[in-house]
Amino acid sequence: MPVENPRILTKNYGTPQSWTLDAYERSGGYSALRKALQMEPAKLVEEVKAANLRGRGGAGFPAGMKWGFLKPVPGKPNYIAVNADEGEPGTCKDRTLMELDPHRCVEGFIIAALALDVHSVYCYIRGELVLAIRRMEEAVREARRKGYLGDKVLGKDFKLDIVIHAGAGAYICGEETSLLNSLEGLRGEPRLKPPFPAVVGAFGAPTIVNNLETLATVPTIIEMGGDNFSKLSRLHDMKDGGVRLYGVSGHVNKPGVYEAPVGITLRELIEDLGGGVRKGRKLKAVIPGGSSTPVLREQDLVNAPDPKHPMHRWHGKSHLDVPMGVDTMRGLGTMLGTCCAIVMDDTTSMVRAAENLMLFYAHESCGQCTPCREGCAWMARLCTKFANGTATRQDLDTLLDVANNIMGNTICALGDGAAMPMLGILKLFRHEFEAAIGHEQPSWGGVNA
Amino acid sequence: MAFELTPDRKAILDELLPRYPTKQALTIPLLHICQEQNGHINEDVIAFVAKTLGISTADVQGVVTFYTLFMQKKVGRNVIWVCRTLSCELAGAREITHCLEKKLGVHCGETTTDGEFTLLKAECLAACASGPMIQLNDRYYENLTPEKLDEIIDEARKRRDDKVKGAFSPVGILANPGSK
Numbered sequence: 001m002p003v004e005n006p007r008i009l010t011k012n013y014g015t016p017q018s019w020t021l022d023a024y025e026r027s028g029g030y031s032a033l034r035k036a037l038q039m040e041p042a043k044l045v046e047e048v049k050a051a052n053l054r055g056r057g058g059a060g061f062p063a064g065m066k067w068g069f070l071k072p073v074p075g076k077p078n079y080i081a082v083n084a085d086e087g088e089p090g091t092c093k094d095r096t097l098m099e100l101d102p103h104r105c106v107e108g109f110i111i112a113a114l115a116l117d118v119h120s121v122y123c124y125i126r127g128e129l130v131l132a133i134r135r136m137e138e139a140v141r142e143a144r145r146k147g148y149l150g151d152k153v154l155g156k157d158f159k160l161d162i163v164i165h166a167g168a169g170a171y172i173c174g175e176e177t178s179l180l181n182s183l184e185g186l187r188g189e190p191r192l193k194p195p196f197p198a199v200v201g202a203f204g205a206p207t208i209v210n211n212l213e214t215l216a217t218v219p220t221i222i223e224m225g226g227d228n229f230s231k232l233s234r235l236h237d238m239k240d241g242g243v244r245l246y247g248v249s250g251h252v253n254k255p256g257v258y259e260a261p262v263g264i265t266l267r268e269l270i271e272d273l274g275g276g277v278r279k280g281r282k283l284k285a286v287i288p289g290g291s292s293t294p295v296l297r298e299q300d301l302v303n304a305p306d307p308k309h310p311m312h313r314w315h316g317k318s319h320l321d322v323p324m325g326v327d328t329m330r331g332l333g334t335m336l337g338t339c340c341a342i343v344m345d346d347t348t349s350m351v352r353a354a355e356n357l358m359l360f361y362a363h364e365s366c367g368q369c370t371p372c373r374e375g376c377a378w379m380a381r382l383c384t385k386f387a388n389g390t391a392t393r394q395d396l397d398t399l400l401d402v403a404n405n406i407m408g409n410t411i412c413a414l415g416d417g418a419a420m421p422m423l424g425i426l427k428l429f430r431h432e433f434e435a436a437i438g439h440e441q442p443s444w445g446g447v448n449a
Numbered sequence: 450m451a452f453e454l455t456p457d458r459k460a461i462l463d464e465l466l467p468r469y470p471t472k473q474a475l476t477i478p479l480l481h482i483c484q485e486q487n488g489h490i491n492e493d494v495i496a497f498v499a500k501t502l503g504i505s506t507a508d509v510q511g512v513v514t515f516y517t518l519f520m521q522k523k524v525g526r527n528v529i530w531v532c533r534t535l536s537c538e539l540a541g542a543r544e545i546t547h548c549l550e551k552k553l554g555v556h557c558g559e560t561t562t563d564g565e566f567t568l569l570k571a572e573c574l575a576a577c578a579s580g581p582m583i584q585l586n587d588r589y590y591e592n593l594t595p596e597k598l599d600e601i602i603d604e605a606r607k608r609r610d611d612k613v614k615g616a617f618s619p620v621g622i623l624a625n626p627g628s629k
Contacts, residue, residue, distance in 0.1 A: 087573055089573040092576055092577045092579075128571075137623050186512065291535060447545070
């Protein structure tokens with residue numbers, strides 16, 4: 001079946017001046033807010049729960065349930081911190097929302113604030129995204145002038161302001177507690193949990209941290225009703241609802257950000273949306289949802305003969321033909337992550353790909369926990385040895401050992417996020433590492449390679 | 450010599466201050482503002498930020514050394530960040546990097562002798578579907594080819610206004626819309 005093209009989140013992409021209030025209102029913008037103002041806050045939370053909205057930032061936690069964890073403390077405000085520190089390699093979706101439809105984001109923030117009794121929203125955008133920061137700030141100003149923000153949101157006795165906050169370049173600040181520390185003016189080092197941010201978050205107050213796309217989806221949920229939204233998904237029955245942004249990059253003919261229902265397959269993402277592997281070449285591997293998610297191959301099949309197994313529906317099918325959902329990808333031993341795939345054709349050296357990724361994690365580890373600080377750099381050095389052809393068989397064991405010793409031994413998920421893809425590549429492409437002992441790997445191709 | 454903000458930049462800080470419940474939360478925004486004025490962060494800037502926000506210089510130094518965008522030494526009039534992470538690499542980032550190094554006569558991490566360009570490697574800049582790409586000062590240039598790159602560099606060399614700098618600030622726009 002062809003991939004549906006719902007054009008909900010991306011409705012305004014392509015409209016001239018789509019980032020202005022004028023354009024947004026002309027397309028029906030802020031009508032969801034008007035509806036939300038007539039609803040009880042608890043009802044808003046219920047709709048988001050019914051929408052089966054899974055967080056769009058990578059972990060895929062049910063957003064409605066997360067909202068339910070907020071624990072107000074007498075005498076302290078509640079906060080929302082929006083995570084727009086998009087930096088997971090392969091991921092470029094939130095940026096499009098901020099640049100092309102910032103008012104959709106603002107409207108989502110306002111509705112979330114109504115639901116959670118929040119009067120200050122902090123939107124943390126990575127400092128490099130200057131255009132996104134500018135468009136978001138201008139949207140906030142326009143919204144304030146029009147009375148959507150300020151002392152009385154559209155005349156209702158509800159005060160709300162949104163603060164756009166610029167980061168300064170650190171992948172780790174996409175981790176929620178690191179983001180909070182950074183917002184408070186500290187080094188972006190993750191905090192120990194518990195307490196969770198919903199109990200003790202920004203400035204010591206209860207805080208809900210949501211990904212930007214998650215909140216930009218909220219106006220649609222309120223407008224069409226949570227259940228109707230959820231049913232747009234192909235995985236509605238697995239409580240993974242609605243539509244979302246997909247990204248596809250690397251060796252495809254049409255890399256880009258596309259909107260589709262939750263639960264399209266990797267094959268559809270690569271072939272139908274991404275235009276297929278470039279130059280008619282064969283697919284070697286695909287990283288399904290940002291660099292921290294282990295790679296998949298076409299030739300691997302789902303093995304779940306037991307009818308009670310949650311993956312049984314896809315027994316015998318290629319990993320590429322399993323719908324992309326939070327739980328289905330976990331069932332394949334990988335993760336849905338940010339739903340932005342990196343595609344590699346058969347000319348790619350997986351040793352070089354691993355080296356590239358490990359250099360990323362070595363640079364971005366915050367340095368707080370020894371296994372991650374030392375381990376990521378160690379994995380990168382070992383991968384470089386394999387790429388240069390100077391590695392020994394012993395190095396292969398060491399690489400596995402280092403990766404295994406990071407897993408589960410750090411405060412946040414960055415270490416695991418480095419070790420998991422490393423172990424994934426070693427599991428599926430160990431032969432390439434063995435073949436690289438004593439042989440330098442082919443270098444990367446150029447723009448036309 | 451002690452560092453002080455110019456009055457227009459002080460006005461930005463004053464506008465941002467009431468948005469946060471603590472003064473310390475201004476550490477990153479204020480460092481951005483100072484860097485844009487001074488070109489990089491040195492001991493004088495750190496002392497100024499610490500004094501202004503009522504925190505220790507160690508706190509400020511800790512922040513400066515943590516974040517990639519804070520420059521601890523002088524950079525060129527233009528700063529080029531070239532993305533090296535996987536999606537861009539698959540799309541030809543190596544070739545783009547080589548072209549830049551050749552054209553500018555420097556390696557990544559260095560500044561040209563005339564002080565015009567600093568070339569730096571960047572980790573993923575969230576432009577994965579439009580690689581290879583560079584960030585030149587505060588702007589993204591995507592879907593690059595060696596030819597396009599030539600034009601971009603020549604253009605930047607000719608540009609003479611100082612509104613856009615290698616040491617750009619993403620914070621000024623938060624207080625003063627439409628000024629850029």
